[in-house]
Amino acid sequence: MRELFGKPLSDADLDAATRALAAPIIEVGLDRVSLLLVECGGETMAFRAADVAMVIARAPRHRVPHRTNSIFRGIANHEGELLLCFALERALGLDAGAQQAGKAVPGSAVPNRPLVVIEESRRRWAIEVDRIFGVEDLDAAELRKPPLTLAAAHNGCTDALARLSGREVIVLDAKALGCVAQGAIR
Amino acid sequence: MSDLSGFSLFELFRAEVETHCAALNEGLIQLEQAPTDLGVIVPLMRAAHSMKGAARIVGVDAAVSVAHHMEDALVRMQKGAETATRGRIDQLLAGTDLLERLSRQDEAEIAGWADRHRAEIDRLVVALGAAPPASGDTTVTAAPGLVEVAAKPSELLTEPAAIPRVEAASSGGASAAEIPDARTVRVNAENLDRMMQLAGESMVEGRRSPALRRALASLRSDTRRLRSAVEEAVRRAGVESLREVDESVAEVEAALVARIAELEAFFRRTEEVSTALYYEVVGSRMRPFREGVAGFPRMVRDLARKLGKDVHLDIVGGHVPVDRDILARLEAPLNHIIRNALDHGVERPDDRRAAGKPSQARLVVEARHQAGQLLVLVSDDGRGIPVERIRERVIERGMQTREVANTLGERELFDFLFLPGFSTASSVTEVSGRGVGLDVVQQMVTSTAGTVRLESRLGIGTTFSLTLPVTLSVLRAALVEIGGEPYAFPLARIERVLRLEGDDVTTVQGRLQCQVDGESVGLLDGAAVLGFGEASRSEVTSVVLLGDEHGSVGLVVNRFLGEQDLVVRSLDRRLGKVPHISSAAILDDGAPALIVDVEDMLATLRKGLTEGTLRGLGAASHEIHLAAALKRVLVVDDSITVREVERQLLTRMGYQVAVAVDGIDAWNQLRAGAFDLMVTDIDMPRMNGIELVKLVRADQRFAHFPIAVVSYKDREEDRRAGLDAGANAYLTKGSFHDQTFAATITNLIGAP
Structure with a gap:
């Protein structure tokens, strides 16, 4: 049994698991909120699960000539849909993540990190992160307004603060993130 | 960033006014419904302010004045100095209409137009500066609107692309009986594109089976060889236990043969079904040809009358299905060809009678499918194109010496007609003869990997033949790797691919070149052209040769990946026009590939090389792309x-x-x-x-x-x-x- 659980997941299983993980979670009741926790640039952050369309463990990428920059990484194919991919740490202005973003996997010109696909105003943006932890529920009342210093940082993409498992986690504003992504490809 | 260099400032002003007026129309109505919602006013102020600035740049004082007074009125509302009464909204809407009408005038005519409408403009400006009228009763007269503008024949003639779009159902001759079942349903364009993607994927997947078939056939050969080896061993050693092994191998081989036969049948069926599905979905993108030419009968009638000619237009093959994208692109080129035919091709009735022709000229626009392609013909029975006049024009303009020009054949001379700015017309008319038009036809046709041919006989008539792909959805492409990623070059758009040995590449003045058919071709680095900097390159082995009538260049790539049928995907609209790239595709292994826009790439390379912002691939790598510096x-x-x-x-x-x-x-x-x-x-x-x-x-x-x-x-x-x-x-x-x-x-x- 120990060996069974220790066995690495196949790509298909990992894909299925991440898909299940990212399936939109209906927030149960008005007083609860579900957050998808991720790690990026050495920081733990969260997306509201309601903003997340799907999570993709890995998807083949391609840079776009004269468009790809430090924020816009290129396009990725997921089941025939070509998604626009963005480096979260760069979109938030976290230089710490820059090294990670620039690290390509062998045989690929673009790092193949997990993608969190957010949807706002019927537009999808695939956001590259370093690691996906999972979904946690908490009382909506536990979400706190970020201090001015934080709200002004991260390109205005910080929506709230939450304390999860003893860690302070910033909750990202999908709409603001979409604006930053849009600005990066113009 | 989209390239706006092709637009005049006035065109940009016009586009800006159009955008801001749309925002004003929407916002003012919103404000009328909720006059206390002051949040609506700020974007309106900004719109008026931006129009004022833009009008000042293009020197349209009337627009500056109107926009300025609109902005002032909005500022007063925002500060609470006045309220958004219905009467004021009427005035602001009237101002919006006026700015729109003003921006739609021809640039040269705009001062005259403003003078003619001075009283209306002054009335509006005074009204906007006065206290807001309480009700909808306002002293400002209603704008006459677009109908009046479009109804003037002289103005109709100055708008080459202004062919009214008419729904198929109302185009008169549209007969549902021509099509087996003309019932239609509305399908969301996004859904249709998605269906196309999936059907295309399905076809690509279906075509992957040959590789698996080959693997299975190889396995069957291996099994046969194994059985022969066992039989040989049995024959030599005569061991009974080996005989049992031999029988087992025979059973495995028989089972394998049976399964392979089943799989073969399955693959065949899958491929048939996916291909049929794909072509059905492609078919759903098709529209009858008549939809793209519905506006021409009216245009021919009006223009012929204007020119004192009598012309009958026949549209043949109105039911022929044409890809909707092709149909949309056909409109402008057909417009130009027809205008040229009416202006220069067909004669006046007296001249026709004198030439022994019926006084009424005949113009035929015909579409048909031929050898898997769409053939569009535009023919007239007019005077034909005087080849000798083209020859003289070529010499006059110094495009060829008289000695060379005298050796050119009819077809070669006709090719000059497709060059930008080339015209044999002795005078410029409102209809054609400005030297624009046929190069537009050429551009459209080459942009879809098609061809255009011109045949003309003096005194008999002229025929343009446009051969175009039936669909733009599937593309045969050469796949190459540049900067570690796959790129596709449409096969129809490249001259060839070259595999070079060390000796094939020479250096001239520090630039690398190779010889192709006795001609020297300069080499450019693919990665540098795509903006990814130069790949480290110890040797040049793989080159894609690109070229047109102006010459060829060799694009150095990392390696060739082969040929493949690709299902063309649009790039995400949010990216805008990506330099050098037309679209995308997904390869057999699921990796995205970008499809190169060869025309765009060639044009940019030529410009870069001419202006010195781009240099050929040099022996010293840092010399490649000066633009970066x-x-x-x-x-x-x-x-x-x-x-x-x-x-x-x-x-x-x-x-x-x-x-x-x-x-x-x-x-x-x-x-x-x-x-x-x-x-x-x-x-x-x-x-x-x-x-x-x-x-x-x-x-x-x-x-x-x-x-x-x-x-x-x-x-x-x-x-x-x-x-x-x-x-x-x-x-x-x-x-x-x-x-x-x-x-x-x-x-x-x-x-x-």
């Missing part, structure tokens, strides 16, 4: 007109220029790319110029970054606010007209 300027302004003026000024000075539409856009771009200077406006949505300058200065990385503010605001306190925020220079937009702007930029960052 040019100084880069970020222009930030919410007005497209101002942005374009600044972009053109700076480009002319030799700088590389990027643009941003507001402070947030600029801040993102600044952090994403390396710039040497930022030129920013003050009044912008989302984040204004002062906020932007403060934000940039607050970041240590940009502490010494040069910033120039360029604004309409010319008061001392505005200037002080800009400089206090951290700008290095503060200019007014009047500086465009003298040397102040150029001098300030050079002072801040030096020469390009």
Whole structure:
């Protein structure tokens, strides 16, 4: 049994698991909120699960000539849909993540990190992160307004603060993130 | 960034007015419904303000005055000095209509138009400055609207592309009986595209089975060899146990053969079904040819009458299905060909009778499918094209020497007609003869990998034959790797691929070249052209040869990956027009590939090589792309007109220029790319110029970054606010007209 659980997941299983993980979670009741926790640039952050369309463990990428920059990484194919991919740490202005973003996997010109696909105003943006932890529920009342210093940082993409498992986690504003992504490809 | 260099400033002004008027129309109606919602007013003020600025740049004083008074009225509302009464909304809407009508005039006519409408403009300006009328009763007369403009035949003639679009159901001759079942259902275009993608994927998947079939056949051969080996061993050794092994192998082989036969049948069926599905979905993109030519009968009638000619237009093959994208692209070229035929091709009735022809000329537009392609013919029975006049024109314009021109055949001479600016017309008319038109036909046809042919017999008539692909959805392409990623070159658009040995590449003046059919072809680095810097290249082995009538270049790639049928996918619209790239595709292994826009790439390469911003692949790698060394300027302004003026000024000075539409856009771009200077406006949505300058200065990385503010605001306190925020220079937009702007930029960052 120990060996069974220790066995690495196949790509298909990992894909299925991440898909299940990212399936939109209906927030149960008005007083609860579900957050998808991720790690990026050495920081733990969260997306509201309601903003997340799907999570993709890995998807083949391609840079776009004269468009790809430090924020816009290129396009990725997921089941025939070509998604626009963005480096979260760069979109938030976290230089710490820059090294990670620039690290390509062998045989690929673009790092193949997990993608969190957010949807706002019927537009999808695939956001590259370093690691996906999972979904946690908490009382909506536990979400706190970020201090001015934080709200002004991260390109205005910080929506709230939450304390999860003893860690302070910033909750990202999908709409603001979409604006930053849009600005990066113009 | 979209390239706006092909547009005149007035065209940009017109586009800007159109956008802002749409916003004003929507916003004013919203304001009328909720007069206390002051949040609606700010974007309206901005729209009026932007139009005022844009009108000032193109020198349309009437528009400056109207927009200025509209802005003032909106400012008073926003400050609570007056209320948004229905009467005031009427006036603002009337102002919006007036600005729209004004912007739609021909640039040369605009002053005259304003003079003719002076009374209306003055009345409106006075009304906007007065207290708001309480009700909808206003002294401003209603705008006459577009109908009057479009109804004037003389103005109809100045709009080459203004063919009225008519629904198939109302196009008169549209007979449902021509099509087996003409019932239609409306399908969301997005859904249709998605179905196309999936059906295309299904077909690509279905075609992957040959590889698996080959693997299975190989396995079967291996099994057969194994059985022979066992049989041989049994024969030599005669061991009984081996005989049992032999029988087992035989059973495995028989089972394998049976399964292979089943799989073969399955693959065949799957491929048939997926291909049939694909073609059905492709078929759903098809529209009858008549839908694309519905406006021509009216146009031919009006133009023929105007020119004193009698012409009957026949449309043949109206039911022929044509890909909707092809159909949309056909409109402009057919328009030009028909106008040319009416103006220069067909004779007046007297001349026709004198030539022994019926007084009524015949013009035929025909579509049919031929050998898997769409053939569109436009024929007239007019006077034909005088070949000798083309020859003389070629000599007159110095395009060929008389000796060479005299050796040119009819077809070669006709090719000159497709060159930009070439015309044999002795005078410019409203209808054609401006030397534009046939090059548009050529451009459209080549952009779809088609061909155009011209045949003409003096006194008999002229026929244009356009051969186009039936669909733009599937493409046969050569796949190559550039910078570690796959790119596809449409096979129809490349001259050939070359595999070079070391001796094939020579160096001339530090530039690498190779020989192709006895001609020297310069080499360019693919990765550098695509903006990814130069790949380290110890040797040149794989080259894609690109060319057109102006010459060829060799694009050095990492390696060839083979040929493949690709299902063409549009790139995400949010990316805008990506230089050198037309679309995308997904390869057999699921990896995205980008499809190269060869025409665009060739045009850019030619421009870059001519202007010196691009050089051929050199022995020293750093010489490849000089453009990277040019100084880069970020222009930030919410007005497209101002942005374009600044972009053109700076480009002319030799700088590389990027643009941003507001402070947030600029801040993102600044952090994403390396710039040497930022030129920013003050009044912008989302984040204004002062906020932007403060934000940039607050970041240590940009502490010494040069910033120039360029604004309409010319008061001392505005200037002080800009400089206090951290700008290095503060200019007014009047500086465009003298040397102040150029001098300030050079002072801040030096020469390009």
